[in-house]
Amino acid sequence: MNDRRMSRRTVLITLGALGAAAAxxxxxVPGTGWAQALAQxxxxxxxxxxxxxxxxxxxxxxxxxxxxxxxxxxGAVVPVSVSVDSxxxxxxxxxxxxxxxxxNRMPVVTRVxxxxxxxxxxxxxxxxxxxxxxxxxxxxxxxxxxxxxxxxVKVTVGGCGG
Amino acid sequence: MPDIGKVRLRIPSTIKPGDIVEVRALVIHPxxxxxxxxxxxxxxxxxxxxxxxxxxxxxKTIATFDTTQNVAENPFFTFTFKATDxxxxxxxxxxxxxxxxxxxxxxxxx
Numbered sequence: 608m609n610d611r612r613m614s615r616r617t618v619l620i621t622l623g624a625l626g627a628a629a630a631x632x633x634x635x636v637p638g639t640g641w642a643q644a645l646a647q648x649x650x651x652x653x654x655x656x657x658x659x660x661x662x663x664x665x666x667x668x669x670x671x672x673x674x675x676x677x678x679x680x681x682g683a684v685v686p687v688s689v690s691v692d693s694x695x696x697x698x699x700x701x702x703x704x705x706x707x708x709x710x711n712r713m714p715v716v717t718r719v720x721x722x723x724x725x726x727x728x729x730x731x732x733x734x735x736x737x738x739x740x741x742x743x744x745x746x747x748x749x750x751x752x753x754x755x756x757x758x759x760v761k762v763t764v765g766g767c768g769g
Numbered sequence: 770m771p772d773i774g775k776v777r778l779r780i781p782s783t784i785k786p787g788d789i790v791e792v793r794a795l796v797i798h799p800x801x802x803x804x805x806x807x808x809x810x811x812x813x814x815x816x817x818x819x820x821x822x823x824x825x826x827x828x829k830t831i832a833t834f835d836t837t838q839n840v841a842e843n844p845f846f847t848f849t850f851k852a853t854d855x856x857x858x859x860x861x862x863x864x865x866x867x868x869x870x871x872x873x874x875x876x877x878x879x
Binding site: 646683684686688711713715717718719720721722724725729730731732733766 | 790793826829831832833834836838840841842843844845847848849850853
């Protein structure tokens with residue numbers, strides 16, 4: 608009896624491992640899957656068109672705060688944080704925050720999806736910058752409005768291999 | 770790197786009910802960059818980098834980061850959540866090599 612239970616468990620674990628391996632294999636193929644779809648070799652205009660389909664963007668200077676250093680000595684690690692004035696109620700909240708680095712060969716850096724339970728529309732991350740250029744934060748609210756803020760960052764040593 | 774996949778979460782030491790809490794999460798990960806050969810052509814291979822970070826609190830997803838290779842080595846993310854009930858905060862990092870690393874923190878009110 609005991610033996611049988613053990614073998615059943617072993618089978619389940621093996622199946623689980625196989626599933627994980629298959630999922631990993633799919634994501635691993637370059638140029639396919641959503642992981643690469645987010646970041647492609649393209650100009651920043653193409654990237655914005657692809658993500659937002661040419662929807663008009665409002666200047667978000669009054670409600671969106673983008674914090675990046677003016678001068679990044681090391682482009683490999685640049686701290687970025689974005690916070691948005693938003694009530695974060697289920698009817699009015701910030702759905703996505705995008706960080707886009709204009710001069711990177713793959714301009715889209717990250718997309719953050721938030722739920723109203725986050726309490727505050729805020730994100731922070733360390734990113735890479737290839738060369739001096741604008742960094743944009745694009746905020747998509749739950750009603751679909753897009754707000755954009757950008758700041759120029761001077762990079763002393765680039766930090767993007769690709 | 771032996772420490773790959775190590776997750777560290779930092780939460781404030783005292784949390785009151787209803788507080789909006791800022792959490793800092795760090796994972797040790799190489800976040801491989803695209804490599805090029807002598808001719809400047811991209812070497813096609815499976816680059817190992819984190820492409821998804823999922824934050825759950827009380828079993829509900831509150832934030833998801835879809836990340837690319839433009840995120841620095843040993844990625845460090847900050848986010849907030851509203852502490853409503855004591856419970857578990859879990860942060861999962863998924864990479865393109867099928868790795869899944871997670872860190873948890875118990876949210877308690879003092």
